[in-house]
Amino acid sequence: MMRRLASLKFAAVLCAFFAIAACSSNDKSGDEVGNAEPAKPGSERDFIVNVGDRIFFPTDITTLSDAAKETLRRQAAWLKLYPSVKIQIEGHADERGTREYNIGLSARRGSTTKAFLVSQGIEPGRISTIAYGKERPVALCDAESCWSQNRRAVTLITSGAAS
Amino acid sequence: MSAYMKTVSSKLATLAAVAVCAVALLLAGTPRSLALIEIDITQGNVEPMPIAVADFIGSSEKDRQFGQDIAGVINGNLQRSGLFRPLGRDAHIEKISSFDAAPRFGDWRIIKAQALVTGRIALQSDGRLKAEFRLWDVFAQTQLTGFQFFTTPRNWRRIGHLISDAVYQRLTGEKGYFDSRVVFIEETGPKDQRVKRLAMMDQDGANLRRLTNGDHLVLTPRFNPKSQQITYMSYAGRKPRVYLYNIETGQREIVGDFQGMTFAPRFSPDGRQVIMSWQRDGDGNANIYTMDLRSRKIRRLTNTPAIDTGPSYSPDGKQIVFESDRGGSQQIYVMNSDGSGQQRISFGKGRYSTPVWSPRGDMIAFTKLLSRRFLIGVMRRDGSGERILTEGYHNEGPTWSPNGRVLLFFRESRGERGGPKLWSVDLTGYNEQEVETSNFASDPAWSPLMN
Numbered sequence: 111m112m113r114r115l116a117s118l119k120f121a122a123v124l125c126a127f128f129a130i131a132a133c134s135s136n137d138k139s140g141d142e143v144g145n146a147e148p149a150k151p152g153s154e155r156d157f158i159v160n161v162g163d164r165i166f167f168p169t170d171i172t173t174l175s176d177a178a179k180e181t182l183r184r185q186a187a188w189l190k191l192y193p194s195v196k197i198q199i200e201g202h203a204d205e206r207g208t209r210e211y212n213i214g215l216s217a218r219r220g221s222t223t224k225a226f227l228v229s230q231g232i233e234p235g236r237i238s239t240i241a242y243g244k245e246r247p248v249a250l251c252d253a254e255s256c257w258s259q260n261r262r263a264v265t266l267i268t269s270g271a272a273s
Numbered sequence: 274m275s276a277y278m279k280t281v282s283s284k285l286a287t288l289a290a291v292a293v294c295a296v297a298l299l300l301a302g303t304p305r306s307l308a309l310i311e312i313d314i315t316q317g318n319v320e321p322m323p324i325a326v327a328d329f330i331g332s333s334e335k336d337r338q339f340g341q342d343i344a345g346v347i348n349g350n351l352q353r354s355g356l357f358r359p360l361g362r363d364a365h366i367e368k369i370s371s372f373d374a375a376p377r378f379g380d381w382r383i384i385k386a387q388a389l390v391t392g393r394i395a396l397q398s399d400g401r402l403k404a405e406f407r408l409w410d411v412f413a414q415t416q417l418t419g420f421q422f423f424t425t426p427r428n429w430r431r432i433g434h435l436i437s438d439a440v441y442q443r444l445t446g447e448k449g450y451f452d453s454r455v456v457f458i459e460e461t462g463p464k465d466q467r468v469k470r471l472a473m474m475d476q477d478g479a480n481l482r483r484l485t486n487g488d489h490l491v492l493t494p495r496f497n498p499k500s501q502q503i504t505y506m507s508y509a510g511r512k513p514r515v516y517l518y519n520i521e522t523g524q525r526e527i528v529g530d531f532q533g534m535t536f537a538p539r540f541s542p543d544g545r546q547v548i549m550s551w552q553r554d555g556d557g558n559a560n561i562y563t564m565d566l567r568s569r570k571i572r573r574l575t576n577t578p579a580i581d582t583g584p585s586y587s588p589d590g591k592q593i594v595f596e597s598d599r600g601g602s603q604q605i606y607v608m609n610s611d612g613s614g615q616q617r618i619s620f621g622k623g624r625y626s627t628p629v630w631s632p633r634g635d636m637i638a639f640t641k642l643l644s645r646r647f648l649i650g651v652m653r654r655d656g657s658g659e660r661i662l663t664e665g666y667h668n669e670g671p672t673w674s675p676n677g678r679v680l681l682f683f684r685e686s687r688g689e690r691g692g693p694k695l696w697s698v699d700l701t702g703y704n705e706q707e708v709e710t711s712n713f714a715s716d717p718a719w720s721p722l723m724n
């Protein structure tokens with residue numbers, strides 16, 4: 111339970127980070143993504159910076175937290191604004207599990223995420239999924255602070271975004 | 274020492290199955306012995322048997338070089354088995370000069386060798402390499418076994434492995450495991466951009482072959498027990514699927530046109546089916562299916578809203594062990610090969626995964642997650658008699674030697690620059706050691722004996 115709370119808190123902090131990043135890119139004072147231009151509406155960067163491209167999961171959990179649902183609602187709203195965009199949801203697990211199970215776990219995270227977007231009115235045909243298990247970590251330390259970033263589902267735009 | 278040696282008179286093991294190209298060698302006039310040495314490998318920590326492997330003799334410099342190298346392969350195998358203590362050649366008193374005469378047993382008794390291996394190498398006029406060997410009981414002063422082999426010189430290491438297996442079998446009463454290979458995943462590059470290649474090597478780490486070029490993520494290779502074929506998972510084209518790879522031709526082939534993701538493949542004992550997890554498009558989780566490789570017929574074996582994966586057949590093909598989180602956490606289950614009679618068998622503390630049935634059929638090896646540590650253990654087929662063989666920060670993915678006496682697994686080291694290496698441990702939990710590889714290595718799978 112503690113871990114779950116900690117992770118939720120982390121996700122909340124991350125959401126806040128995206129909000130700040132969005133503000134800072136608007137006033138051009140220093141962009142976290144390394145680009146001084148504001149994100150063009152409907153672009154991949156717009157999606158990453160202003161909507162949030164990833165959600166996080168507690169250990170061994172594949173259901174969605176409130177923070178994750180909030181992010182996915184924003185994703186769904188954005189996807190409705192840009193109906194030609196197609197996405198792929200990448201499911202991931204942290205490295206503190208065995209290989210095959212982590213593939214299954216990350217696949218279930220991907221399908222849960224897809225199902226939620228579909229429930230928000232996004233055409234299932236616009237969404238593909240892929241599961242990477244523990245093969246693609248983004249944070250590399252041997253601590254929960256990294257593992258919690260690796261237990262994620264990332265929404266990747268595959269086509270249709272403004273360039 | 275004597276507690277672990279016993280005299281046998283009835284257990285004259287036959288080697289015919291081990292060495293198909295071998296011819297038994299008997300010294301004319303050698304009496305059939307009654308007192309034979311043997312290692313009891315059912316004990317936990319066996320005192321290794323002192324053995325001497327004399328450099329194999331030859332009539333040319335080239336032959337003698339082969340002889341020395343082959344003796345080195347045998348010494349290495351016997352040493353790593355933990356059951357033998359090869360005596361360095363510096364300690365040898367007698368320099369073997371004739372393959373056909375009995376050795377001076379007294380010279381070998383003085384250095385406390387209990388067994389002695391002698392041999393002769395001769396390159397034939399047709400280009401083949403001829404190798405002969407004899408195994409001697411130093412105290413009973415008799416020949417225990419002897420064979421001759423022919424092979425291409427390129428395969429000289431196999432001669433060493435075949436002789437090692439013959440020695441192992443004659444002195445332990447059980448089949449050896451040295452003439453075998455290991456398929457695994459070779460890993461290079463930083464942790465967040467790992468490149469993974471399908472790779473294969475001899476059981477002792479020699480003859481490394483890379484089978485894929487690293488363009489695609491590849492995972493969990495497994496040998497076909499009946500043919501020169503590997504099944505594995507590849508992310509080629511960003512579509513994670515189960516593939517087949519033919520070792521001889523290098524040909525790759527996708528296993529079936531599955532919509533969705535297939536993973537965690539293994540062959541059935543007859544090599545005719547692949548069993549795997551399939552998460553179908555639209556399904557929320559993975560279930561276990563088989564596909565017949567000839568008819569391409571697919572059969573569904575599990576049907577739960579849980580993650581069912583890691584299937585492994587019993588050697589008789591009648592049962593399947595697998596892992597599932599249907600009860601809330603990863604545990605090991607057994608079912609009949611038609612999917613009936615699904616039953617949980619792991620009930621200890623912690624989570625259980627990656628079950629693998631032993632080639633003898635009586636044991637199941639697994640990875641266990643307990644208190645944030647990763648352990649390798651074995652249990653009987655009904656889940657009783659659990660024993661932990663090794664534990665630490667991260668150990669995973671056991672695979673059995675062909676004779677069911679040794680397990681390979683991978684062990685991850687900590688840190689951003691950490692990575693996996695292959696390790697072996699005896700079924701007894703003793704004799705843990707790293708299998709040297711030049712790069713990081715994971716997901717090992719041991720082949721059957723090659724002959």
